[in-house]
Amino acid sequence: MAAVLLLLLLSAAALAARGALPPPEQAARVARVVLHSCDWGALATLSAQDGLRGHPFANVFSLSDGAPGPGRGSGVPYLYLTDMEISVRDLRVNSNASLTVSLAQTPYCKKHKYDPQNPLCAHIIFCGSVVKVNDSEAAIAKKALFSRHPEMESWPKDHNWFFAKFNITNIWVLDYFGGLKIVTPEEYYSVKP
Numbered sequence: 419m420a421a422v423l424l425l426l427l428l429s430a431a432a433l434a435a436r437g438a439l440p441p442p443e444q445a446a447r448v449a450r451v452v453l454h455s456c457d458w459g460a461l462a463t464l465s466a467q468d469g470l471r472g473h474p475f476a477n478v479f480s481l482s483d484g485a486p487g488p489g490r491g492s493g494v495p496y497l498y499l500t501d502m503e504i505s506v507r508d509l510r511v512n513s514n515a516s517l518t519v520s521l522a523q524t525p526y527c528k529k530h531k532y533d534p535q536n537p538l539c540a541h542i543i544f545c546g547s548v549v550k551v552n553d554s555e556a557a558i559a560k561k562a563l564f565s566r567h568p569e570m571e572s573w574p575k576d577h578n579w580f581f582a583k584f585n586i587t588n589i590w591v592l593d594y595f596g597g598l599k600i601v602t603p604e605e606y607y608s609v610k611p
């Protein structure tokens with residue numbers, strides 16, 4: 419058993435050495451790299467809708483923490499939202515949410531033949547709240563989102579789109595065997611991806 423674990427650790431270290439993913443002991447960097455690699459995430463809210471009130475409700479949203487490319491991510495998950503969206507209606511009642519991003523949406527896991535549920539197909543779970551950005555941050559959010567999702571610029575203006583961000587309060591990283599790793603927001607924002 420120890421030999422198998424050592425082999426898995428060595429293979430994870432070899433992947434990290436090739437620049438694919440930081441080593442598992444650098445959980446904050448892993449979280450930053452995974453978020454920056456993802457174009458969308460599953461946002462879970464507490465439903466405020468009739469018949470679902472108080473139940474978890476997950477929905478997919480496009481996101482971006484910065485323009486594509488290594489080292490260009492801010493770590494802040496930005497979203498482009500409208501009040502017409504059902505999850506945004508939930509957020510108006512309770513802004514608390516969780517956001518999950520996974521390398522399963524990238525070529526990484528298929529290349530390595532990792533099932534999306536395999537811990538080596540890293541995923542990150544953020545908890546916090548979704549808030550509308552202020553005017554000074556809107557330009558940053560717009561650049562981050564439209565650089566990855568150019569279609570957004572042509573979405574109907576009468577939908578009253580606005581820029582928002584996910585305010586991170588807790589971070590869990592699952593990128594290796596042995597369970598979740600907890601990363602503080604301070605650790606997360608202090609590392610370079």
